[in-house]
Amino acid sequence: MASKNELQGKWTDAMLTLITGGARSGKSARAQFLAEGQPGELVYLATAQALDEEMSERIARHRADRGPRWCTVECPIDLPDAIAREMGEGRVLLIDCLTLWTSNLLLGEHDFSVASQRLIATLVTASCPVILVSNEVGMGIVPDNALARRFRDMAGRLNQEVAAIANHAELVVAGLCIALKSNSSQLTSP
Numbered sequence: 001m002a003s004k005n006e007l008q009g010k011w012t013d014a015m016l017t018l019i020t021g022g023a024r025s026g027k028s029a030r031a032q033f034l035a036e037g038q039p040g041e042l043v044y045l046a047t048a049q050a051l052d053e054e055m056s057e058r059i060a061r062h063r064a065d066r067g068p069r070w071c072t073v074e075c076p077i078d079l080p081d082a083i084a085r086e087m088g089e090g091r092v093l094l095i096d097c098l099t100l101w102t103s104n105l106l107l108g109e110h111d112f113s114v115a116s117q118r119l120i121a122t123l124v125t126a127s128c129p130v131i132l133v134s135n136e137v138g139m140g141i142v143p144d145n146a147l148a149r150r151f152r153d154m155a156g157r158l159n160q161e162v163a164a165i166a167n168h169a170e171l172v173v174a175g176l177c178i179a180l181k182s183n184s185s186q187l188t189s190p
Helices: 027-036 052-066 081-086 098-108 114-121 148-166
Strands: 016-021 041-046 070-075 089-098 130-137 168-175 176-182
Touching: 016 027, 016 041, 016 148, 016 176, 027 052, 027 089, 027 130, 041 052, 041 081, 052 176, 081 089, 081 114, 089 168, 098 114, 098 130, 098 148, 114 148
Parallel strands: 016 130, 016 168, 041 070, 041 089, 089 130
Antiparallel strands: 168 176
């Protein structure tokens, strides 16, 4: 598994950054590395829910990996409100992850269109750097059931909307970062 130090490139001034990639690609480590390279308060907006023992253990590992510099805010459904409440000068927000948030909305039968529009509207008003993590779920086979296809489509649309407003976007594959979009020339080696 790639360590934070092995992931190449350092982001320094993008207001909105999207980090996408497959499962276990190194997305979260990359996002954490970028955030921890910034001065100020670090706020982790967690969308995961501990619905079983395996997920509880995963959440505990992630929390321990972050360390004491981080403040964690759990927001499995109310992500736009949490962003609005937590953004501010001298802070960096890391949202991990949009894919779980999408799943939470779908399974909770919330209006995804309204929620995603609220998210985008909130992000465009960001007053501090925001790093968003999201899985790229559309690169595999077409799912064999309607619910999975609906989820894939929702996640794909949201990724496109966030990428459109992001200043910087990266695809992480096998711990390697590929710049997709950069309005910044501030990428350097760590």
